[in-house]
Amino acid sequence: MLSGSPAARSIPAVTQERIFEAARKFQYRPNVLARSLRSQKSLTIGVMVPEVSEGYATLVLSGIEQKLLEEGYFYFVVSHHHRQERIAKYMDLLLARAVEGIIAVDTPLEHPLTVPTVVVSGHREPEGTINIRLNHKLAAELALDHLIELGHRKIAIIKGQVFSSDTQIRWKSIVAAAKRRGLVLDSTLVEQLDGLGPGNELGYAATRRLLEGGRQFSALFAFNDSAAIGAMKALVEAGLKVPGDVSVVGFDDVQGAAFQSPGLTTVVQPLREMGSLAASTLLDKILGRPTPSNSKVWTVDPGFVVRGSTGPLPDHG
Template identity: 35%
Template structure:
């Protein structure tokens, strides 16, 4: 029996000779470069796996660093997430960098190559789901990742952190129903995002508990921004039988609802009750203070960073974390006269 310790190590030149491709092409595939044909990439990757090749020659990472990939970093929501990441990494002497890339569903095509150059110990992806090819690149380069608030159903193989969005939708709508509201509008997030669908499903379930049908005229699709919340609220409030309450899918959208109400001469909460979602820091300082569903963003972000640190340090992390949502009642809702 061959001693695995004394067995000759497989070299990249061996893979090149076995596949008939140049050493440069094999190296490009190993390092996740995109300028290689898909068929070539598949053949070389198969040879690498079959040979058991490991890249022992890579230089060690000089610094422990986590990369957080945002769609943009212009919102209070993103700042809450970053605060949570920093809270966890500070205790482990890990640095943090942020990247703005792509959209809420997926990073742009250049993102993975940038990560491979920067060599973080792990990546937190905000709202993103990766392709199989991108996952393979990160896996080959031993860069673990966590999907934060995934836009779709997370893979069983991926680490993910999210809030209980369905329950959040239920408790927000129940609160308005208990105050006597029956014409309750909702401004969702983008339809393709799982958190948006879950909140809408929770809204529908709470209505069904009271025997109320879902009225399509009261359901509008926003984009989680203040401008989107304003535009959708203006549509809802223009209806002849306007809603007496609006459940905004985010606090930023709720801010847009406040402005739409002002322009329509409506007082909050006397003429229109409003519930948000997230509980960003400014929600308590709106006039009136916003009733909202608290999504524990900082705790979620800390959990995501902890999962990466546990993975790198050889501990077995939780792979899928769902944190509870709670209702925070303030001054933007009141009983319907």
């Protein structure tokens, strides 16, 4: 009865109250390990992320956590910092702890696993996995259309790190969207984040390299919000105004994006929803429930929010 079993409903209310009173008196706590041995279910999920920090991973995790808690599941989180040997080691560690399934966030998986698996922002899907992926084509179009409508043609791009799962598909989507719009991307205005983590300092360093190159640009589209925030700092330090001299667009819409000065215009990646969808999909597979689609790739559409970091092309642009 204390476990919430449906059969407990047949127990008279008076008897139930006596049981609960005794449990409170003796500080009874259910033995989860014993219950899992009896049911052959650990009620535990493994979650793999590159790092646990403010921004992308934290928002995805919040969606995963909410859904798992609703279903009575616990989870382990491991962060591998994009080191392949850690990914393999942690995968074995999670499986040894009898997790019933795994959610891999921005984590490359080379081989099929022995438990149900859902990937968030992956682009190599081993057999049997489901991938929750953003519509990068639409994301690129939303950002470039906004800047083009404001009159910008000289647009600098900051690409993601070489190891990030989204870097290549996002860059290809930007190139394709620019081509469809007759926009020429200057290769000298393309920089790449260099280093681990999503920190502002990586975007700051990339923007400094752009400025030191001496090429003029009136807008900048960054791989993520952290890079965009770092870019704004570098621009201001160089004596430029945002958006008076350079408009800046980010990607993700992390919690701090709206509280910058100016607020950051950005592609809204529904990270909480993607995490929640990954968790509910995984539980559907574990519990044998029907899923909304039989496809192994589920695409989620982005949004776009305009704030103070973008404005019309300046007269001197």
